[in-house]
Amino acid sequence: xxxxxxxxxxxxxxxxxxxxxxxxxxxxxxxxxxxxxxxxxxxxxxxxxxxxxxxxxxxxxxxxxxxxxxxxxxxxxxxxxxxxxxxxxxxxxxxxxxxxxxxxxxxxxxxxxxxxxxxxx
Amino acid sequence: xxxxxxxxxxxxxxxxxxxxxxxxxxxxxxxxxxxxxxxxxxxxxxxxxxxxxxxxxxxxxxxxxxxxxxxxxxxxxxxxxxxxxxxxxxxxxxxxxxxxxxxxxxxxxxxxxxxxxxxxx
Numbered sequence: 001x002x003x004x005x006x007x008x009x010x011x012x013x014x015x016x017x018x019x020x021x022x023x024x025x026x027x028x029x030x031x032x033x034x035x036x037x038x039x040x041x042x043x044x045x046x047x048x049x050x051x052x053x054x055x056x057x058x059x060x061x062x063x064x065x066x067x068x069x070x071x072x073x074x075x076x077x078x079x080x081x082x083x084x085x086x087x088x089x090x091x092x093x094x095x096x097x098x099x100x101x102x103x104x105x106x107x108x109x110x111x112x113x114x115x116x117x118x119x120x121x
Numbered sequence: 122x123x124x125x126x127x128x129x130x131x132x133x134x135x136x137x138x139x140x141x142x143x144x145x146x147x148x149x150x151x152x153x154x155x156x157x158x159x160x161x162x163x164x165x166x167x168x169x170x171x172x173x174x175x176x177x178x179x180x181x182x183x184x185x186x187x188x189x190x191x192x193x194x195x196x197x198x199x200x201x202x203x204x205x206x207x208x209x210x211x212x213x214x215x216x217x218x219x220x221x222x223x224x225x226x227x228x229x230x231x232x233x234x235x236x237x238x239x240x241x242x
């Protein structure tokens with residue numbers, strides 16, 4: 001797993017404006033100017049956000065004549081989902097081990113109690 | 122969806138040391154000192170990372186006597202997965218709409234061609 005790529009993806013996603021830009025682009029391509037308006041951002045501010053999203057590979061830019069058309073690339077999200085899935089797997093494995101341990105302790109306690117009951121009073 | 126909570130979660134996850142701490146805690150509880158050693162970090166540096174993870178709700182701290190026991194709380198990861206799932210749904214919906222549009226265009230082209238073929242030569 002490429003850790004630096006995952007860093008970039010997660011950092012890009014950690015800003016609400018950048019997430020909103022991705023949400024917009026998930027619904028269809030847009031020009032930089034299309035994005036600046038609804039978010040009440042300067043062209044400069046929206047460009048900075050887009051550059052960060054491009055760096056993380058979440059947004060692609062296609063130059064058509066004088067226009068820059070932006071589209072979403074969901075592929076880097078795979079690595080985020082994989083990382084989360086791995087954590088859940090580790091965590092579940094640990095819970096199962098804990099369960100097994102507690103069950104073993106319970107059984108040991110029952111055996112001890114039975115052993116005592118069998119003895120003379 | 123709580124956007125500020127999602128910001129905190131994603132920002133917390135965007136650092137490789139913090140992800141490594143979570144990976145370690147997913148395998149079982151640990152004390153702050155247990156975490157500092159394998160990561161070759163000062164207690165101060167590891168404490169800062171842990172505070173950020175606690176703020177995002179990804180790590181819980183339990184005080185047992187003089188020891189602070191840390192454990193993982195995977196619940197904030199749900200919101201990350203939900204956000205990604207929403208993006209994928211939007212994106213797939215858009216691709217299906219594009220497919221339908223292209224199919225409609227193809228059909229229109231075939232109809233036009235048939236119309237032309239039917240005409241006199």
